[in-house]
Amino acid sequence: SQQGEEDPQALSIQEGENATMNCSYKTSINNLQWYRQNSGRGLVHLILIRSNEREKHSGRLRVTLDTSKKSSSLLITASRAADTASYFCATATNSGYSTLTFGKGTMLLVSP
């Protein structure tokens, strides 16, 4: 069943600006992952944050996790037109990383 809810559903910004996307979930998790999907294409794994972590960085990406609020945020700094895509959070509730429940996604449009 669907667990994650992303917010906003769509986001339109200019190149160079920062983009923040939020994800909320309902049950306890083992980890939360963020993926990118270009239109009609497969998924690209961006970052994984474990339930005992609060913040993680990877390049221009910053992910936070607040397990007390059951929420996570993905920040993309200095956005580029190539960042235009849909972004999904996915949660894993078992002891492994393989069974994922995806949120509804945020469509990000970065204009030059």
Added chain:
Amino acid sequence: GAVVSQHPSRVICKSGTSVKIECRSLDFQATTMFWYRQFPKQSLMLMATSNEGSKATYEQGVEKDKFLINHASLTLSTLTVTSAHPEDSSFYICSASDQGAEAFFGQGTRLTVV
């Protein structure tokens, strides 16, 4: 990361026919494979989970007789959409995992039933 190859990337079939989609793990043993479906502008919905050598476990609302899953080897799982209808048109994505470790996704298959 590990590579999962999904084939075909696009397929068009006539209503009433069956179509098979393959998902291969190229450089690791996939003890578990997952099949997802994604309708336009929507998220991925898990259809079924298959473990090598066992029957697949289907999510609620997914017809097992319509979506046949075979996971006969540690590197290959297939999804067959039987008697396809236009409402089955969707984007199907597989992922593969080695004993519960991180899952890796295939490139997806765009199915159009005409």
